[in-house]
Amino acid sequence: MNDFFTFIVLSLFVVMSPGIDTALITNRTISGGKRDGFKMALGITAGALVHTFAAAFGLSAVLMQSAAAFEIVKYIGAAYLIYLGVTSFISKGKNKEQSVENPKAIHAKGSAFKQGFFSNVLNPKVAIFFLTFLPQFVNTQSHAAKQLILMGIIYTLMCIVWFIVFVIFINYLRKWLMTPRVQSMMDKATGIVLIAFGLKLALERQH
Numbered sequence: 001m002n003d004f005f006t007f008i009v010l011s012l013f014v015v016m017s018p019g020i021d022t023a024l025i026t027n028r029t030i031s032g033g034k035r036d037g038f039k040m041a042l043g044i045t046a047g048a049l050v051h052t053f054a055a056a057f058g059l060s061a062v063l064m065q066s067a068a069a070f071e072i073v074k075y076i077g078a079a080y081l082i083y084l085g086v087t088s089f090i091s092k093g094k095n096k097e098q099s100v101e102n103p104k105a106i107h108a109k110g111s112a113f114k115q116g117f118f119s120n121v122l123n124p125k126v127a128i129f130f131l132t133f134l135p136q137f138v139n140t141q142s143h144a145a146k147q148l149i150l151m152g153i154i155y156t157l158m159c160i161v162w163f164i165v166f167v168i169f170i171n172y173l174r175k176w177l178m179t180p181r182v183q184s185m186m187d188k189a190t191g192i193v194l195i196a197f198g199l200k201l202a203l204e205r206q207h
Contacts, residue, residue: 007137011155014133015162020081020197024119025163026170027088027190028112034171036112041163043116045156048130050121052152055130056145077122078202084115085194088187125201 021044029037055061062069120126134151138144170177177186 003137007151008154008158010133011158014129015155015158020119020123020194021116021159021163022166023190023193023197024084024116025167027186028115029167029170030174030177030186032112033174034167037167037171038164039112040116041160041167043111043113043118044120045159045163046113047117047120048126048156048159049152051126051130052134052149052156054127055134056148056152061131073122073124075202077119077124078198080118080122081194081198081201084119085191085196085198088191088194123201 024044025037025040028040130148130152134148134155135144137151138147176182
């Protein structure tokens with residue numbers, strides 16, 4: 001592996017940069033608590049592992065070279081993100097009532113792990129990231145697939161550590177974030193972000 005330190009530093013910046021993952025984990029931690037936040041984080045990182053092995057064994061390369069395959073996965077992923085965003089808007093009013101009548105009712109929003117997993121796996125931009133970012137640090141004199149898998153696992157572990165810290169931080173502020181006004185704003189903001197990412201993904205062309 002070439003320049004391991006550079007790989008770690010750049011990966012840290014990528015992992016900590018706000019995006020779809022941050023929006024999903026934030027919203028789920030606020031609505032369902034620390035446990036749901038951790039499940040969402042595990043789902044997202046499990047999706048990253050899928051892309052790691054896909055890149056290592058060439059499946060992502062096939063996806064990127066096939067316009068039809070790319071379009072299918074892209075639109076499915078975009079539709080799923082838009083669905084999550086719309087759901088956030090729809091559940092906004094319901095969650096406010098449920099949090100008063102039954103605090104546990106707010107948790108019934110589907111599997112946090114599955115939401116995180118599919119939002120990651122169905123995003124071809126993640127596949128592009130693994131295909132373009134990781135190979136820059138591959139030593140061509142050694143087994144490329146093994147290096148890609150190792151880097152993907154390291155990247156995933158970094159994501160898990162960061163997400164755990166992030167979930168704990170969000171959960172610490174949860175009491176304040178669960179107030180009706182703040183929760184309404186957060187749900188609306190999350191919905192906008194997810195819908196925007198979904199539309200951006202749907203309109204993006206294959207390069």
